[in-house]
Amino acid sequence: MPDQPSTAPRISRLRALLRRSNVEAFLFLDLKNIRYLTGFTGSDGALLVGAGKPLLLVDGRYTTQAGREAPGARVVLYRDKASGIADALSAQGVERVGFEPAAATVEMLTGLRRKAKKVRWTPLQEKLGAIRAVKDPGEIRLIGRAARIAAGALRSTLERIRPGVCERDIAIELEYAMRSMGAEAPSFDTIIASGPNSALPHARPGSRKIRPGDFVVVDYGAVWRGYHSDETCTFAVGGAGRRHKKVYAVVKEAHDRALETLRPGVACRDVDAAARGVIEKAGYGSRFSHGTGHGVGLDVHEAPRLSTLSDAVLEQGMVITIEPGIYLPGFGGVRIEDMVLVEKDGARVLTEFSKELQVIG
Numbered sequence: 001m002p003d004q005p006s007t008a009p010r011i012s013r014l015r016a017l018l019r020r021s022n023v024e025a026f027l028f029l030d031l032k033n034i035r036y037l038t039g040f041t042g043s044d045g046a047l048l049v050g051a052g053k054p055l056l057l058v059d060g061r062y063t064t065q066a067g068r069e070a071p072g073a074r075v076v077l078y079r080d081k082a083s084g085i086a087d088a089l090s091a092q093g094v095e096r097v098g099f100e101p102a103a104a105t106v107e108m109l110t111g112l113r114r115k116a117k118k119v120r121w122t123p124l125q126e127k128l129g130a131i132r133a134v135k136d137p138g139e140i141r142l143i144g145r146a147a148r149i150a151a152g153a154l155r156s157t158l159e160r161i162r163p164g165v166c167e168r169d170i171a172i173e174l175e176y177a178m179r180s181m182g183a184e185a186p187s188f189d190t191i192i193a194s195g196p197n198s199a200l201p202h203a204r205p206g207s208r209k210i211r212p213g214d215f216v217v218v219d220y221g222a223v224w225r226g227y228h229s230d231e232t233c234t235f236a237v238g239g240a241g242r243r244h245k246k247v248y249a250v251v252k253e254a255h256d257r258a259l260e261t262l263r264p265g266v267a268c269r270d271v272d273a274a275a276r277g278v279i280e281k282a283g284y285g286s287r288f289s290h291g292t293g294h295g296v297g298l299d300v301h302e303a304p305r306l307s308t309l310s311d312a313v314l315e316q317g318m319v320i321t322i323e324p325g326i327y328l329p330g331f332g333g334v335r336i337e338d339m340v341l342v343e344k345d346g347a348r349v350l351t352e353f354s355k356e357l358q359v360i361g
Helices: 008-020 031-038 063-069 081-092 106-115 125-129 137-160 167-180 195-199 242-261 268-281
Strands: 025-028 046-049 055-058 074-077 096-099 120-123 191-194 215-220 222-224 231-237 293-295 302-306 319-322 325-328 332-335 338-343 346-349 358-360
Touching: 008 025, 008 031, 008 046, 025 031, 025 081, 031 046, 046 081, 055 063, 055 081, 063 074, 074 081, 081 106, 106 120, 137 167, 137 215, 137 222, 137 231, 137 319, 137 338, 167 191, 167 215, 191 195, 195 215, 195 325, 195 332, 215 332, 231 242, 231 332, 242 268, 242 319, 242 325, 242 332, 242 338, 268 302, 302 319
Parallel strands: 025 096, 055 074, 096 120, 231 358
Antiparallel strands: 025 046, 046 055, 191 215, 215 231, 293 302, 293 319, 319 338, 325 332, 338 346
16 A cells, blocks of 8 residues: 555654653544554554554454554553553553543543553543644545545536435435445545535535525545545535525635635634635624534544634644535535645645536436
């Protein structure tokens, strides 16, 4: 797998964070973080990163796989996960450990505290959540490939978005097309939302049949070698009336103004403000009910967040979405989403579909 990113530089960056965090080691239970730092793709395990070689702790199902996929780590076999982690900490003499609170269940944390009584546990979710935010060239290639697969699948499915076809059937065909083109999976449950359903930001495709005059929101993505894409297109079926054109034009302008702000050093909340300001000025502020974007990588939603609540700042190499929307109950909604790479002097769109209003069907 020549495009598979190297994990050694990531461990080096993590150790720099370790020195700044007043802990002796980090414990990872989030499988996406474990994959990011070692290459291991199993469905269970733990990773301990301290001063020495990283320890990848697995049960007997994964010893061979772990040895093959994670050559930079020492594989340690356990029968009980909490006991195995406690034994590893004791063997290394580690007493101050940072961990991901979002990945540690109450049961696991209780067991670790009982079995590793000398250890002081420090939650470091924000710091650890940011380690994947800046992508390396290998990751960017994988994300780009995922986006190309997704776009090809939508092109092959586009003729099915027409009056009389139900939302669920389109979603099934689009997901099948992504898999047939090489995707490991869809990035998430594909959203096909028509007419009034398009006013629901996270609608589920159902039995409603598309009608002339509908907006149809298609929110979809593909996974390639663990990395996700994320894109939303909104189409007008059978024609676009004055209201359709007005709402779409406002969302498109918000999308474009946000894109224009993107460069290293810009606060994520300022990107959100650029999009939100356009929508508020047009009188639809209360109908834009979510943030303007988020990071994409091994998870389809990861750091940074682009919202009014974000304290993050854009950095070169971040892959983010720009996805403003307007949702009008009883009429329909528009969301326009591109996935974008932050570059030295601006940004480059990685998704492929045109975001001009398209009338189809």
